[in-house]
Amino acid sequence: MKAWTLSVLCGLVCVMGLGAVGCGEESQPSAQREDSLRETSEDPHEDTAQCPPAPCEEGQERCASEDEYLEACLPDENGCLQWQDNLRCGYKAGLQCEYIDGVPGCPNECVNANPNFAGRMVITSQEQLDSSLNIYCTEQIDGDLIIHETEVTSLEQMKFLKKIHGNLIIIGNTALNDLTGLRRLEYIGGELIIEDNKALTTLDGFDALVQVGNGHSEGGLFRDEGLETGTDGIYIRNNPALISLSGLPLLDELGGRLEINNNLALRLIDGLNALTSIQRELTITLNPNLQELDGFGSLNSVGSTIDITKNNTLEDITGFGSLGAFQSTLKIEFNDELLSITGFGALQDASDATIEIERNPKLADISGFASLQSVRILKLEDSQVEDLHALEQLRHIKALLTFSQNPALVNVDGLYGLVEIGQSLQITNHDELCDTDINALLAHLLNTIGPFRTQLGGNKTCF
Numbered sequence: 304m305k306a307w308t309l310s311v312l313c314g315l316v317c318v319m320g321l322g323a324v325g326c327g328e329e330s331q332p333s334a335q336r337e338d339s340l341r342e343t344s345e346d347p348h349e350d351t352a353q354c355p356p357a358p359c360e361e362g363q364e365r366c367a368s369e370d371e372y373l374e375a376c377l378p379d380e381n382g383c384l385q386w387q388d389n390l391r392c393g394y395k396a397g398l399q400c401e402y403i404d405g406v407p408g409c410p411n412e413c414v415n416a417n418p419n420f421a422g423r424m425v426i427t428s429q430e431q432l433d434s435s436l437n438i439y440c441t442e443q444i445d446g447d448l449i450i451h452e453t454e455v456t457s458l459e460q461m462k463f464l465k466k467i468h469g470n471l472i473i474i475g476n477t478a479l480n481d482l483t484g485l486r487r488l489e490y491i492g493g494e495l496i497i498e499d500n501k502a503l504t505t506l507d508g509f510d511a512l513v514q515v516g517n518g519h520s521e522g523g524l525f526r527d528e529g530l531e532t533g534t535d536g537i538y539i540r541n542n543p544a545l546i547s548l549s550g551l552p553l554l555d556e557l558g559g560r561l562e563i564n565n566n567l568a569l570r571l572i573d574g575l576n577a578l579t580s581i582q583r584e585l586t587i588t589l590n591p592n593l594q595e596l597d598g599f600g601s602l603n604s605v606g607s608t609i610d611i612t613k614n615n616t617l618e619d620i621t622g623f624g625s626l627g628a629f630q631s632t633l634k635i636e637f638n639d640e641l642l643s644i645t646g647f648g649a650l651q652d653a654s655d656a657t658i659e660i661e662r663n664p665k666l667a668d669i670s671g672f673a674s675l676q677s678v679r680i681l682k683l684e685d686s687q688v689e690d691l692h693a694l695e696q697l698r699h700i701k702a703l704l705t706f707s708q709n710p711a712l713v714n715v716d717g718l719y720g721l722v723e724i725g726q727s728l729q730i731t732n733h734d735e736l737c738d739t740d741i742n743a744l745l746a747h748l749l750n751t752i753g754p755f756r757t758q759l760g761g762n763k764t765c766f
Contacts, residue, residue: 458484535559
């Protein structure tokens with residue numbers, strides 16, 4: 304161990320606010336100790352200016368870094384460091400003393416505590432969090448963790464928590480603005496519900512979370528608490544200050560649904576890029592200030608509906624670049640400012656899926672579907688799309704193909720590659736699309752495919 308780290312120990316004493324205490328077994332005058340450090344340092348140029356002079360002055364505080372902490376806490380020649388009474392092994396982060404587990408030789412106040420909490424843990428106040436060694440030392444909760452209608456400001460005291468086998472419910476907290484205290488949490492067996500938290504601005508803090516849900520929860524577990532839950536999944540709802548969904552960098556599996564609904568300040572969804580599968584629905588609705596949807600870069604499986612509706616300022620959907628096959632319902636509807644869908648670029652097989660792109664009155668670019676080859680039902684209604692060249696790879700319509708009320712549509716040449724229409728083709732109510740162009744397409748398809756039902760009308764009459 305480099306001798307200069309003893310000076311760091313003095314800094315740690317000051318961090319804890321324990322007054323004038325020396326850094327060894329016997330206190331030395333500051334100048335004498337500094338001379339000793341200078342003589343014994345392995346690196347005479349080692350910067351010790353960051354450490355306060357020892358002994359510490361009463362009331363002096365400083366912020367020691369984690370690197371300083373780790374160096375200071377290496378065991379001495381006797382196997383452990385000699386700390387003053389009730390001095391903890393830690394470094395200061397803001398006003399909070401941090402404890403790093405797993406460092407040999409460091410005193411650990413959790414050494415005799417049970418890391419497993421049986422049953423449901425309910426947090427009611429910051430005072431409860433700060434004063435409970437039982438909560439502080441918990442690494443695993445066998446049941447649920449509920450933080451409901453509190454004035455809690457920080458979850459830092461839960462920083463050792465790694466697994467919750469039940470549900471994590473964070474609802475109705477007025478002062479909680481981040482979740483960084485949960486940075487070691489790896490697994491949630493049931494639901495993650497983050498709802499009605501007035502001050503929460505970010506989901507940063509779930510740095511280690513890999514899996515949420517196991518696909519077996521029946522929901523409704525909290526009716527006795529006045530809370531309602533659904534099935535396994537993540538629910539992010541009604542958080543008025545939440546700006547960005549850039550957290551959850553390691554989340555890989557979601558054994559349920561994902562709902563991102565009615566978050567008034569949410570502007571960007573650019574996270575969740577490690578997420579590969581969602582077992583059930585994905586719903587992104589009623590986020591009035593959401594402008595860009597650019598996440599879900601690794602998502603390759605969604606078990607049920609994808610619903611992107613009523614996000615009034617959403618302009619671009621650029622994510623979902625790895626979703627190669629999808630067999631449920633994709634709804635992109637009632638997004639008043641949506642201009643382009645350039646995501647979904649890998650989607651080829653939707654042979655059992657319904658894709659509904661409706662009531663997006665400014666939508667002009669659907670190039671994200673340029674790889675689509677097969678779909679059961681495809682509907683494009685009330686958009687500003689001018690042509691269907693984005694659908695040139697489309698070959699198989701298993702049931703229904705519908706275009707209606709697209710006032711800028713002038714060209715349907717992108718449909719000449721079709722080799723199957725299972726039931727019906729509908730092209731109706733287009734102010735600029737000539738009926739002669741539609742008739743030419745129909746003649747080609749009838750010759751190629753054979754008979755199918757058609758519904759036409761309300762298109763431009765041309766000669």
